[in-house]
Amino acid sequence: MKSKNTLLLVVLLVLVGAAAYFFTNKGSEKSTLNSKETAFTVTDTASVDKIFIAAKTGASNTLTRQKNGRWLLNDKYEARQDKINSLLATMHRMEVKRPADKASRNLAIRDFATLGKKVEVYQHGELSKVFYVGQTTDDNLGTYFIMEGSENPYVLHIPGFNGFINTRFDIAEANWRSVPVFRSNAQSIQELNIEYVGDPKATLNIKQNNDQYAIAGLKETDQENVKAYLDNYAFINGQYFLPNPQNRVSDSLAISKPAAIITLTDSNPEKSRTIKLYPKTEDYLIALNEKKKEVMSVQTYVFNRLLIRKEGLGKN
Structure with missing residues (x-):
């Protein structure tokens, strides 16, 4: 009788532990993803003091925060604050939706090599992350991203926003210039x-x-x-x-x-x-x-x- 009670207690503890694990991880797809490969989000945008965006064509923009809080474009022009705010908000809110599936993975990687934009984010004067922004998904509800050094692209989106976000990483200098x-x-x-x-x-x-x-x-x-x-x-x-x-x-x-x-x-x-x-x-x-x-x-x-x-x- 005593052995039966002990066995029941062990089984009960196993079930409780399994249930706790299940509910803790339920719906959390990110828990199964590589944290280094998916660290695209910038949680503290107030500490961002420089953003570098470059295209494969050779065009690039460097946005630098000044001491007065305003931003300078390519060390010579006043940058549009509304576009800066939009970019910072995008990097803060964007999340990994899912890994790129097998069918789209190779196409996404090929597009990174030809149409991708390289993004360098600096915080407190130090380079904090480097990633590449690719093309949109077929349903136009996500954008392919890949972290530098990774071989795995991911689909990112902004929760509650039905659209793509790669246009926020604009490469046209004229679009960033304040007037x-x-x-x-x-x-x-x-x-x-x-x-x-x-x-x-x-x-x-x-x-x-x-x-x-x-x-x-x-x-x-x-x-x-x-x-x-x-x-x-x-x-x-x-x-x-x-x-x-x-x-x-x-x-x-x-x-x-x-x-x-x-x-x-x-x-x-x-x-x-x-x-x-x-x-x-x-x-x-x-x-x-x-x-x-x-x-x-x-x-x-x-x-x-x-x-x-x-x-x-x-x-x-």
């Missing part, structure tokens, strides 16, 4: 002149002298309103740069008649610029920075905050 038009504030602006072509009486000219602002043609200036208005110039962006092969577009615009010309003189000469505005559609304008030969598409509602009449800045 800065103005980066000045009220304290640094020495003079601002807005010429409304065809309406010279509407010209707005503001000059600063020891933090006091004078507007040509107005007896009294509302200082607080002027400062609030000039602070609009602290962060004015365009939408995107328009193609300008051999400067043909910028040269053609330079000899055309604009709707308005904004000339800003900053205490920092690098922030001083002249922007010519040309009608495009009801919602968009073309902006020309003639000095830099840059042609940009800008939104009308953004520039409507700048294109005001001087009477609005005077005292009632």
